[in-house]
Amino acid sequence: MLKLKPLLMIALLASATACTTKKETPDDVREKTANATAELKENAKAVAEGVKEGLHRGDTVDLNKASKSDLMNLPGMTSEGAGRVIAGRPYDDAHQVVSRHALSQAQYDRIKDQVTVSH
Numbered sequence: 001m002l003k004l005k006p007l008l009m010i011a012l013l014a015s016a017t018a019c020t021t022k023k024e025t026p027d028d029v030r031e032k033t034a035n036a037t038a039e040l041k042e043n044a045k046a047v048a049e050g051v052k053e054g055l056h057r058g059d060t061v062d063l064n065k066a067s068k069s070d071l072m073n074l075p076g077m078t079s080e081g082a083g084r085v086i087a088g089r090p091y092d093d094a095h096q097v098v099s100r101h102a103l104s105q106a107q108y109d110r111i112k113d114q115v116t117v118s119h
Contacts (some may be wrong), residue, residue, distance in 0.1 A: 060116045063097060064090050074111045081107065091117045 024032075052073070061070055065087060071082035084102040094115045099105045103111075 061111075062114055063094055063115050063117050073109060074114060076107060076110050090119075091119070094119060 033084075061074060063071075068079070068082045068086060071077055071085055072079060081103055085097055088097065088100040088102040091097065091100075094112065094117050095108065096117075098105050098108045
């Protein structure tokens with residue numbers, strides 16, 4: 001009887017384990033794949049933005065002379081923001097983009113080390 005007890009316990013555990021394992025349906029696999037792909041896409045975009053920012057970090061951009069494309073290479077700069085910077089020219093100092101409401105203080109803080117003005 002003592003020898004049967006461990007065998008009975010093993011059989012019960014095996015049957016309980018077999019009942020609780022869930023096989024994934026094709027829809028489950030598709031959903032997991034879609035979620036993983038979306039996450040990978042977001043991460044790839046973040047890496048690309050970081051590389052782009054890193055490449056331009058050593059450059060300074062003259063707010064009075066830069067093209068719209070050059071301005072848009074600054075971190076967080078949008079097409080609209082670049083247009084406002086160009087429309088507000090000329091600037092006597094870089095911080096005037098804030099006082100003339102071309103950029104917010106937060107936007108300026110992100111680019112202040114990368115911009116200059118010429119007279």
